[in-house]
Amino acid sequence: MTEYIAFDSEKALDYVKEIGGFFANDAVLTCYEFGDGNLNLVFRVADEKGHSIILKQALPYARCVGESWPLTLDRARIEAGVLQKHGAVCSDHTVKVLHQNRELAVTILEDLGYLRILRSELNDAKTFPLLGKDVATYLATTAFYFSDFYLEPAQKKALIVEFTNPELCAITEDLFFDDPYRVCERNSYPEELHAEVSKLQSNNALKLAVAKLKARFFSSPQTLLHGDVHTGSIFVDEKTTKLIDPEFGFFGPVGFDLGSFIGNLLLNYVAQNGRINQIPKRRDIHTYLLATIQTTLATFESSFLNLAKQHTQDQSLQSKGYAEHFVQGVLRDAIGYCGTELVRRTIGLAHVADIDGIEEQNKRLNAQTQALFLGQHLILNAHSVDTKEDFYQLLLSALL
Amino acid sequence: MTEYIAFDSEKALDYVKEIGGFFANDAVLTCYEFGDGNLNLVFRVADEKGHSIILKQALPYARCVGESWPLTLDRARIEAGVLQKHGAVCSDHTVKVLHQNRELAVTILEDLGYLRILRSELNDAKTFPLLGKDVATYLATTAFYFSDFYLEPAQKKALIVEFTNPELCAITEDLFFDDPYRVCERNSYPEELHAEVSKLQSNNALKLAVAKLKARFFSSPQTLLHGDVHTGSIFVDEKTTKLIDPEFGFFGPVGFDLGSFIGNLLLNYVAQNGRINQIPKRRDIHTYLLATIQTTLATFESSFLNLAKQHTQDQSLQSKGYAEHFVQGVLRDAIGYCGTELVRRTIGLAHVADIDGIEEQNKRLNAQTQALFLGQHLILNAHSVDTKEDFYQLLLSALL
Numbered sequence: 132m133t134e135y136i137a138f139d140s141e142k143a144l145d146y147v148k149e150i151g152g153f154f155a156n157d158a159v160l161t162c163y164e165f166g167d168g169n170l171n172l173v174f175r176v177a178d179e180k181g182h183s184i185i186l187k188q189a190l191p192y193a194r195c196v197g198e199s200w201p202l203t204l205d206r207a208r209i210e211a212g213v214l215q216k217h218g219a220v221c222s223d224h225t226v227k228v229l230h231q232n233r234e235l236a237v238t239i240l241e242d243l244g245y246l247r248i249l250r251s252e253l254n255d256a257k258t259f260p261l262l263g264k265d266v267a268t269y270l271a272t273t274a275f276y277f278s279d280f281y282l283e284p285a286q287k288k289a290l291i292v293e294f295t296n297p298e299l300c301a302i303t304e305d306l307f308f309d310d311p312y313r314v315c316e317r318n319s320y321p322e323e324l325h326a327e328v329s330k331l332q333s334n335n336a337l338k339l340a341v342a343k344l345k346a347r348f349f350s351s352p353q354t355l356l357h358g359d360v361h362t363g364s365i366f367v368d369e370k371t372t373k374l375i376d377p378e379f380g381f382f383g384p385v386g387f388d389l390g391s392f393i394g395n396l397l398l399n400y401v402a403q404n405g406r407i408n409q410i411p412k413r414r415d416i417h418t419y420l421l422a423t424i425q426t427t428l429a430t431f432e433s434s435f436l437n438l439a440k441q442h443t444q445d446q447s448l449q450s451k452g453y454a455e456h457f458v459q460g461v462l463r464d465a466i467g468y469c470g471t472e473l474v475r476r477t478i479g480l481a482h483v484a485d486i487d488g489i490e491e492q493n494k495r496l497n498a499q500t501q502a503l504f505l506g507q508h509l510i511l512n513a514h515s516v517d518t519k520e521d522f523y524q525l526l527l528s529a530l531l
Numbered sequence: 532m533t534e535y536i537a538f539d540s541e542k543a544l545d546y547v548k549e550i551g552g553f554f555a556n557d558a559v560l561t562c563y564e565f566g567d568g569n570l571n572l573v574f575r576v577a578d579e580k581g582h583s584i585i586l587k588q589a590l591p592y593a594r595c596v597g598e599s600w601p602l603t604l605d606r607a608r609i610e611a612g613v614l615q616k617h618g619a620v621c622s623d624h625t626v627k628v629l630h631q632n633r634e635l636a637v638t639i640l641e642d643l644g645y646l647r648i649l650r651s652e653l654n655d656a657k658t659f660p661l662l663g664k665d666v667a668t669y670l671a672t673t674a675f676y677f678s679d680f681y682l683e684p685a686q687k688k689a690l691i692v693e694f695t696n697p698e699l700c701a702i703t704e705d706l707f708f709d710d711p712y713r714v715c716e717r718n719s720y721p722e723e724l725h726a727e728v729s730k731l732q733s734n735n736a737l738k739l740a741v742a743k744l745k746a747r748f749f750s751s752p753q754t755l756l757h758g759d760v761h762t763g764s765i766f767v768d769e770k771t772t773k774l775i776d777p778e779f780g781f782f783g784p785v786g787f788d789l790g791s792f793i794g795n796l797l798l799n800y801v802a803q804n805g806r807i808n809q810i811p812k813r814r815d816i817h818t819y820l821l822a823t824i825q826t827t828l829a830t831f832e833s834s835f836l837n838l839a840k841q842h843t844q845d846q847s848l849q850s851k852g853y854a855e856h857f858v859q860g861v862l863r864d865a866i867g868y869c870g871t872e873l874v875r876r877t878i879g880l881a882h883v884a885d886i887d888g889i890e891e892q893n894k895r896l897n898a899q900t901q902a903l904f905l906g907q908h909l910i911l912n913a914h915s916v917d918t919k920e921d922f923y924q925l926l927l928s929a930l931l
Contacts, residue, residue, distance in 0.1 A: 279749045285697035297685035342850040349679045450742040
């Protein structure tokens, strides 16, 4: 079993048995496929006692589009590799890799089935007190330990080579930074937004700001990113927060992950206007989301600065004020990337259930309009932000 | 002959004969070693008619230090690779590679013996009217064609991998950005500079600015750099300018090469005060050097912007104003790197003959003091520069 073949439930089960070590020898195992993701097969293998593992297999094409969109199997190697690297420095918030097979593009993972996917929970107006702190801790910790602050220069260069991920990066390069800002058949939005989209697509200041963000996505290998931190990549309960699915991982700008996360919280924020009719309940989730963003920014900043203060290995980067300067750049980047996430999830190829799931067309359109406005506002004003308080005020000025 | 062995003249000649094709079959060939560089063996092989080629071989250690400083042979691959890539887009100003052997770390090059090494010529107060224009054309052209403006993203990522050059980059990382700014036994300067150096090493603002430059050297793979553009890497005559020796090549910030070049012109500028007693003659070379810097900046800017306007492939980076923004960042970087070159050539490990060759100790010390002052001034004020005119005025304010 070393040549690639796409699994069905039976083959997945056979594979797990063949590898062995996950279950008791006499266990009665069941296996079923339940992946609803865009790109992969996902199986759950369980014994009769309820103990279970996840087997994930990459397909040689994008599942959501079909075989017409071929996609490298190498992404399974990248995904497992990022999880192992991130898990080594932040095991609390990284799903655990139990086994990897590069030829078959198979990864076996701990089963997080006891947790829930954050996006669905937020859409049900559920809140999680630790979310901001946990995600920010994950982002700051993984950002620091794979940066120039900490890694030996030669070690970092070798990791940049190992995590070179051209095909998956190309998807982001196209979908985040190109498609929404031009007439493109991959874009998807209702007719009613046409005038707004035309205005956006002829806004030169906006396109210039987006070009700067794209250039830093291309050429700013600050750290090993997750690469796809949206609320569908986060499993949660009251006490636990786990990141999954870093197949878009590569060495890029720290602000990209941070901005993507906050962007998804804001997508949920604007969606709640169309989801919840009762004003107090809506206010509660809005308050929660804003508080979570504040906590995220504060925790990210303090965690990163603490790590930099205590563990920076590079002599020059220990210079007084450098870590603060770095974090300021991350914040600015994050605002911009947050803005591009809002724009591309509203008018680009891949939308979010938060907004698309709003039943009333009119309310859906309002949410889309607000997301589009907010996204542009953030992209255009990122340069004026010096502190996390500025970031938050910029948000408020556009939301209220 | 595939296992590495260091050549002597006889072996070099045998190798050239074995490869064949460089000379007539009945040619009477001679070979001698004449390398005076820091890291390699360099042989000239010539026939009786005066036709000749250069055979360059990397040694597994730094020649200038000895076998105690081991150094990867892979630099020969990098050097030949950069020359081939740069030669493909700017053949006028790149020495031509005729043959390459990775195992032996051997590169055969066209013989530029009809030209002179720029550093020695400048030290003799010789001037070259095309120098600024030619070097700037080389820097702008090579910078553009290996940047995100032009390359397919996947192609650029593959080249970044190909030109990953950890050992040689580490030398720059240490010698440019670390050693001069701390007490370090590799530093070298006269006792009389001790107080100045102590002041420099306790200047937090300076060290912060240098940290930012080091971080961009680490993590700003804008283009395939030469990596070591000093006046000893440039061959010239009245009509010709050729760059050699890019063994420090890697994907880094465009401003590094530009700043290194201008830094070397400025090192010569301050050295001339101690080299030339006749004031009009000294004024002439000073005028020439400043004019060359102005031409370099103007030609770099116009060439890069022209290339960007006509040949940018990336859709987003075609945005109005982006190329100008990029060039502005390059200028700021260049000032900073220029400053670090002045500092490290004055108090670090590797000095320049321009200054070290000043006979009178007092005059030599004056030149060193001026270089050290100028370097710090540029590093500290780079952030205030928006245009090439600002750059030039900043220079003048510190020189006059």
